[in-house]
Amino acid sequence: MTGGPDGTDGSESAGGSVDTASTDAAEESAEASRESADERTPADGPDPADGPDPADAGPSVVVVGADESAGGSRRSLLGRWTWGLLAASVVAVVATYLSWSGADDDPALARAELRDLAIIEGTAAVETMNSMDYRDVDAGLEAWRSVTTGVLRDQLAAIAADERQLLADQGKVATGRVVEAALTDLTDRTATMIAAVEVTVADKDPAQEPTVKRNRYSADLVLVDGEWKLENLGQVPVATS
Structure with missing residues (x-):
């Protein structure tokens, strides 16, 4: 085997050269890889370390507080x-x-109202015609005239002074009260009513006990200016058994 100029083994020198060349090639490859990584553009993908891009975030969500939600419900x-x-x-x-x-x-309702009014005003008229106070005969006669019409009213207006004096001299206070009344006939302008009446008669002498008389009457009523008036009033005989 031929030795080297420095007396070393020739094969050993050649092996050292090969190792040096291999090391240099590896370093160049690594350097090329680093440069390639540095030159990558954003198109190669975002760096995970940079975090998500705010522009890529989804639509924002507003959370309504409990108080605001309750207020809206109320x-x-x-x-x-x-x-x-x-x-x-x-x-x-x-x-x-x-x-x-x-x-x-409603004609039925109108007729019922007319009937009720006839009974109410007819009852009041009969009670008035059975009431008289000897202390004020003129006021009593005026009350009689106010609830009557037609011939009956004319007859009451024609009461002479001596008849007035007779009523005063009797010394009686009569108070009539209808205890029962009903209509036997009714039209738009006229009505016939029967009534049971109690008349309490008190004497001017306090020692005298009041007396009560009971009579039945038939009353003819006429509607005059919206008010039921007595046109005729007569006693009805009470049947006795």
Whole structure:
């Protein structure tokens, strides 16, 4: 084997050269890899260390607080109550109007009202005609005239002074009370009523006990200017067994 100039083994020198060349090649490859990494553009993908891009974030979400949500619910409930009450008021007004308008067109109801008025005013008239106070005969006669009409009223207006004096001299206070009354006939302008009457008569002498008289009357009524007046009043005989 041929030795080297420095007396070393020739094969050993050659092996050292090969190792040095291999090391240099490895370093160049690593350097090239680093330069390639440094030259990468953003298109190669974002660096995970940089975190997510704010532009890539989804739509923002606003969380409503509990107080705000509860307030909105209360306002919504109050609004529904308000509209409910308003609707109920409107319905009540409409129903009332319809009932009134319907009543005006109901002939049966109109007749019932006419009958009730005839009984009420006829009863009052009969009680008045059975009442007199000897202390004020003129006022009593005026009351009689106020509840009568036609011939009956004319007869009462024609009572002479001596007849007035006779009523005063009797010294009696009569008070009539209708205990039962009913209509036997009714038209738009006339009515016939029968009535059971109790007349309490008190004497001017306190020592005298009051007496009670019971009579039955038939009364003819006429509607004059919206008010029922007596046109005729007569006693009805009471049947006895």
